Each structure stands twice: as C-alpha cells, then as structure tokens.
Amino acid sequence: MSYFRVNENCNGCLSCVENCPASALSYGDRDNRRTLQHNMTKCARCGQCWRICPQEAIEFQHLLVGQWDDVVTLDLVRCRVCGEPLYSMLYQQKVVSKANTNTEPLCPQHRQRQAASMWPLSRPVRTRSKSGDK
Numbered sequence: 001m002s003y004f005r006v007n008e009n010c011n012g013c014l015s016c017v018e019n020c021p022a023s024a025l026s027y028g029d030r031d032n033r034r035t036l037q038h039n040m041t042k043c044a045r046c047g048q049c050w051r052i053c054p055q056e057a058i059e060f061q062h063l064l065v066g067q068w069d070d071v072v073t074l075d076l077v078r079c080r081v082c083g084e085p086l087y088s089m090l091y092q093q094k095v096v097s098k099a100n101t102n103t104e105p106l107c108p109q110h111r112q113r114q115a116a117s118m119w120p121l122s123r124p125v126r127t128r129s130k131s132g133d134k
C-alpha cells in the first residue's frame with residue numbers, strides 16, 4: 001500500500017506529476033492503462049500536489065501520518081512462567097549456539113526470582129555502627 005493515495009476523483013490529468021518539485025511522481029502507460037506512480041524516497045511531503053490537483057483527489061493525510069509496514073514475522077519465545085514475550089526463536093538459537101549454553105526462557109522478573117531461590121535462606125549480614133565499630 002502506497003503512502004500516496006488518491007480517491008475515485010482522480011482522472012489521470014498528471015498535473016501533480018508535472019508540478020512535483022521533487023520528481024517524486026511519475027506515471028506509466030501500459031496495455032491501454034495509465035498508472036500514477038509515487039516514490040516515497042524522493043517525496044518532500046511539501047503538499048504541492050495536493051494544492052494543485054484540480055480534482056481534489058489526493059488524500060494527503062496518509063503522506064503525513066504514514067503507516068507501519070510488517071517487514072518480517074518470526075516465532076516468539078515466551079517466559080515459561082508468565083508467558084511474557086521475550087525474543088524470537090531464531091535469536092535464541094543464535095545466542096545458544098554462540099554461548100554454548102541452554103538458558104531457560106524467563107522474563108527479568110522470574111529470572112530474578114529463580115536466582116533468589118537458589119541463594120541460602122539465611123546469610124549472616126555484616127553491620128557497622130555509626131562510630132565505625134565492627
């Protein structure tokens with residue numbers, strides 16, 4: 001889906017193409033069809049096309065807001081206790097093969113709890129008085 005969108009009023013007059021200061025608009029004629037084209041990497045979002053279009057066909061708000069495009073979707077590893085998403089399966093495989101260790105999938109909170117449970121329950125605590133006595 002393009003960031004540059006027109007509504008059904010566009011009649012292909014090409015005024016936008018001819019007046020774009022950044023040459024971000026173009027068109028292609030093929031098999032008796034004309035296609036309006038837009039290049040986001042060139043577009044300065046200046047709004048000139050929107051101002052000049054005689055048909056009020058350009059829906060400029062999409063150019064200003066943009067959108068998030070999905071790039072890749074990977075399997076997730078989740079905390080085995082609470083299910084919080086941690087990292088991708090592929091990332092885990094890479095880390096495990098590099099570190100040559102198999103770490104348990106735990107979120108920071110549950111990793112901390114697990115570490116705490118492995119310490120002895122009562123450890124002597126050394127205190128020092130204000131006067132510096134030991």
Ligand code: SF4
Pocket residue numbers: 006009010011012013014015016017036052053054055056057058
């Ligand atoms: S100026 Fe408007 S009507 Fe003409 S081609 Fe561009 S978007 Fe379509």
Ligand code: SF4
Pocket residue numbers: 019020021022023024025042043044045046047048049050
């Ligand atoms: S916003 Fe400006 S730079 Fe982008 S296509 Fe329209 S006229 Fe060209």
